[in-house]
Amino acid sequence: MGLIKKAIVGAVISIAVYQVLHHVLYDAYAMWRYAPNRENTSGKRVLITGSSKGVGRALAQLYCELGAHVIVHSRSLKSLEEVQAECRKLGAGSVYVVTGDMSVVGQADKVVNWAAKAMGGLDIVIVNHVSTYVFETLHSVVSRLRSGELQKSMQVDLFSYAETALAAIPILERTSGSLVLVSSVAGRMPVPYFFQYASAKASLEGFSKSLRQELAINGSNVHCGVAILGAIDTQSAHDLLPKVFSGPIDYAPVRQTAVGIAGRINQLVTPPALKAALLLASLMPEKTEEQIWQGAKRL
Numbered sequence: 543m544g545l546i547k548k549a550i551v552g553a554v555i556s557i558a559v560y561q562v563l564h565h566v567l568y569d570a571y572a573m574w575r576y577a578p579n580r581e582n583t584s585g586k587r588v589l590i591t592g593s594s595k596g597v598g599r600a601l602a603q604l605y606c607e608l609g610a611h612v613i614v615h616s617r618s619l620k621s622l623e624e625v626q627a628e629c630r631k632l633g634a635g636s637v638y639v640v641t642g643d644m645s646v647v648g649q650a651d652k653v654v655n656w657a658a659k660a661m662g663g664l665d666i667v668i669v670n671h672v673s674t675y676v677f678e679t680l681h682s683v684v685s686r687l688r689s690g691e692l693q694k695s696m697q698v699d700l701f702s703y704a705e706t707a708l709a710a711i712p713i714l715e716r717t718s719g720s721l722v723l724v725s726s727v728a729g730r731m732p733v734p735y736f737f738q739y740a741s742a743k744a745s746l747e748g749f750s751k752s753l754r755q756e757l758a759i760n761g762s763n764v765h766c767g768v769a770i771l772g773a774i775d776t777q778s779a780h781d782l783l784p785k786v787f788s789g790p791i792d793y794a795p796v797r798q799t800a801v802g803i804a805g806r807i808n809q810l811v812t813p814p815a816l817k818a819a820l821l822l823a824s825l826m827p828e829k830t831e832e833q834i835w836q837g838a839k840r841l
Contacts, residue, residue, distance in 0.1 A: 576806040584609030587661040592671030594621035596776040600800035606634035650705035667710040670724040673698035677735035699742035718763040772816040
């Protein structure tokens with residue numbers, strides 16, 4: 543029996559080591575092979591939804607530095623005008639702004655088609671917008687759940703992503719373009735007090751994988767990638783995460799995250815330590831949940 547246990551443990555460790563090395567080496571190659579630069583990015587027409595702050599804003603800055611034509615999007619025109627002025631100083635080919643409330647069905651389609659018309663097509667679409675969210679107990683949101691208010695967050699964080707993708711694909715087909723859906727670790731691992739966002743992102747992962755398979759099966763030339771983000775060094779993350787999780791938090795640099803998303807890879811996981819955490823969660827789900835319970839605060 544002892545030998546059997548040792549064999550099982552050895553097999554698990556071997557699989558874990560293989561998976562880690564595979565992801566590390568493949569990601570390193572992909573980041574080198576597809577790293578954004580002026581040669582492969584200058585002149586590209588890029589739409590970034592949710593780009594008035596945080597990672598979206600960093601993406602807009604990056605693409606502008608590399609000479610792309612960029613359309614930034616948000617619900618607020620004032621915040622977009624600030625980003626537009628900022629990006630024009632960075633060497634962008636051109637910078638447009640478009641507003642749209644993604645909680646409204648049909649807005650995503652309008653945003654994509656307006657962007658394509660304004661620039662005569664699209665080469666890259668990054669779907670990054672997010673609903674306004676806070677950590678809260680399920681009990682505290684029962685009334686809003688019953689009233690249908692929380693369905694809005696599903697519209698923003700899931701259905702509008704699908705609307706954006708489906709509107710963009712025919713346009714990207716003409717340019718062998720790239721579509722990137724920005725998701726979250728909340729869709730992969732249990733995150734307490736975050737049920738509506740976690741539910742949306744878990745569904746988004748299923749959507750992105752199914753979409754990528756369908757595109758491949760039908761010979762599409764559109765690249766479809768997904769970015770799995772953990773804690774990113776943004777103001778909102780610093781404001782929210784310490785309220786729920788005790789102990790040190792590993793924040794990924796915003797600029798580094800933007801560079802990773804801009805690379806033409808199938809899946810980005812950041813910060814890097816998150817890859818090991820996701821592997822552990824797949825091999826030892828109960829232990830992972832226990833660790834999360836122990837590290838979370840009571841609300």
